[in-house]
Amino acid sequence: MLAYTWLEAKAQFRNRDALIWRLGLPAGVYVLLTLVDGETSGSNTGRLVAMAAFGTVAAGLFATGPSLAQERASGWLRQLRTTPMRTRTVVVAKVAVAMAWVLPSIVLVAVMGILLTDIELDPRGWTELIGLMWIGSAPFAALGVLIGLAIPDAGAANTATNFAFMVLWLLGGIFTPAGDMPDALAAISRKLPSSGILEIGDSVAHGVAIPASAPALLAAWTAASGVLAALAWRRLGRR
Amino acid sequence: MSQDARQSTASAMPDAIVSFDNVTRRFGDVTAIERLSFEIGRGETVALLGPNGAGKTTATEILLGLREPDAGDVRLYGGVPSDAIARGRVGAMLQDAGVPQGVTVAELVDLIRALYPDPLSREDALRLSDLEGVAGRRVERLSGGQRQRVRLALALSGDPELLVLDEPTAALDVAARRAFWDRVQASAAQGRTVLFATHRLEEADQVADQVLVLVGGRLVADGTPNQMKAAAVGRSVVSFTADGLSAEVVGRLPAVESVEAGRKRVTLHTTxxxxTVRALLQQAPRIEDLQISSAGLEEAFLQLTREGGS
Known part of the structure; x- marks a missing residue:
């Protein structure tokens, strides 16, 4: 189990494209936007949380779905089934490694925020922000696993992952806050898991209580994706 | 040699490692394997020989628990396949198993070693698979032949008791194929049981103690390579060119077992x-281009393939 997770982590962190996309991009875009508009006061927190959420969604989805689908298509998962390793270990390892991507991605955005802005948060506040957003990445990893297991073709799974990412990014409140959307879109936006993680981040950053609806939304998405992924998994085993 | 004869002796095999009992698997309308029964004893090297589409891959997948049979019973070490696999008794080389991106040969070997209870050392695993020179290289940067050896390393590194190899030399040239079988035979010599699927007759002949011939999903012959040759000994192939001689007439000639009539050329098998030739010349003195050759293992295999396919 540990051996496999370690191998998975090494393989993924050697991927230069992934390093740029999942770590460099959220922090880079955050820095760029902040330098361009010179907004360094407390009102920058919205952007900081949005870019941290951006990294969370990207790492959660892309570290799981495409590689799982690729390893299914290539036959690697079948090869592993001929060894003593339980195949669900693969899924657990993917989720663990995805979470391992999320953490530095959020930390990097937070460090940039500390360096560039006057956002007022004490060390405990920062730790809480990073920690809660990290835990909140679970539904995105679960969604990635679902895509990787349910879509048989590696190319199609890639496309589906990109599509899910675009939906969460554009419609999910990261690019445009739900409050700025037409009512119909905003209603959808508030049901997407990205809204949950944004709400958690914003609440912590502003030092207000997290509304119970946010973790509930994330938990519901995680559970639903997990159950569907398990069903896809069982269908795979019966051949 | 016949399936029935084998079944009666096989059920008495005391410590069969692999046993198939009337296993059937269909894909839609296609029956991939049909009432397949055989057993493999400890330490044997067995070839599953058959043309493409004979059901070899399906049989190995069922053996490895990768597919469920529609009917029949499969046992590995006396239990269900997944038990033996979970205990690390089996190492497999699948026909086209990929490997993950971004990891080195040595890292993959170490992963397999970590999964099995009593693995080879990393050095031995790399040496047996002839991968010492590329241990630090990433798998996606290897040549086709090297990748094939990586898949062998995946099967060998855990030092399992049973090796299951599906068309293991498909991508190799002649020299590499010979080297590959040398390595497999070296590990078989240490008491391992080996089952390999192949469509190459010479591999079955040179490597296996026992050959199972699979045609159209059915077991059509089962014996040592020598037994199979013996069955073909005394058989000869006669071919000639003749216009207007019907296959029916040729088939009635003495000692003829089977006839194939092409547009001009007729080929027959005789004991x-x-x-046969004396009678043939009496009936049709004007035949031309007469050729007579004695049958070898290849002829025996071709004949079995024809019979099984019909």
Whole structure:
């Protein structure tokens, strides 16, 4: 189990494209936007949380779905089934490694925020922000696993992952806050898991209580994706 | 040699490692394997020989628990396949198993070693698979032949008791194929049981103690390579060119077992070529281009393939 997770982590962190996309991009875009508009006061927190959420969604989805689908298509998962390793270990390892991507991605955005802005948060506040957003990445990893297991073709799974990412990014409140959307879109936006993680981040950053609806939304998405992924998994085993 | 004869002796095999009992698997309308029964004893090297589409891959997948049979019973070490696999008794080389991106040969070997209870050392695993020179290289940067050896390393590194290899030399040239079988035979010599699927007759002949011939999903012959050759000994192939001689007439000649009539050329199999040819010349003195050759293992295999396919 540990051996496999370690191998998975090494393989993924050697991927230069992934390093740029999942770590460099959220922090880079955050820095760029902040330098361009010179907004360094407390009102920058919205952007900081949005870019941290951006990294969370990207790492959660892309570290799981495409590689799982690729390893299914290539036959690697079948090869592993001929060894003593339980195949669900693969899924657990993917989720663990995805979470391992999320953490530095959020930390990097937070460090940039500390360096560039006057956002007022004490060390405990920062730790809480990073920690809660990290835990909140679970539904995105679960969604990635679902895509990787349910879509048989590696190319199609890639496309589906990109599509899910675009939906969460554009419609999910990261690019445009739900409050700025037409009512119909905003209603959808508030049901997407990205809204949950944004709400958690914003609440912590502003030092207000997290509304119970946010973790509930994330938990519901995680559970639903997990159950569907398990069903896809069982269908795979019966051949 | 016949399936029935084998079944009666096989059920008495005391410590069969692999046993198939009337296993059937269909894909839609296609029956991939049909009532397949065989057993493999400890330390044997067995070839599953058959043309493409004979059901070899399906049989190995069922053996490895990767597919469920529609009917019949499969046992590995006396239990269900997944038990033996979970205990690390089996190492497999699948026909086209990929490997993950971004990891080195040595890292993959170490992963397999970590999964099995009593693995080879990393050095031995790399040496047996002839991968010492590329241990630090990433798998996606290897050549086709090297990748094939990586898949062998995946099967060998855990030092399992049973090796299951599906068309293991498909991508190799002649020299590499020979080297590959040398390595497999070296590990078989240490008491391992080996089952390999192949469509290459010479591999079955040179490597296996026991050959199972699979045609159209059914077991059509089962024996040592020598037994199979013996069955073909005394058989000869006679071919000639003749216009207007019907296959029916040729088939009635003495000692003839089977006839194939092309547009001009007729080929027949006989147990007594002298007798057959004498009678043939009496009936049709104007035949041309007469050729007589004695049958070898290849002829035996082709004949089995024809019979099984019909």
């Amino acid at each position: 007594d070529p002298d007798l």
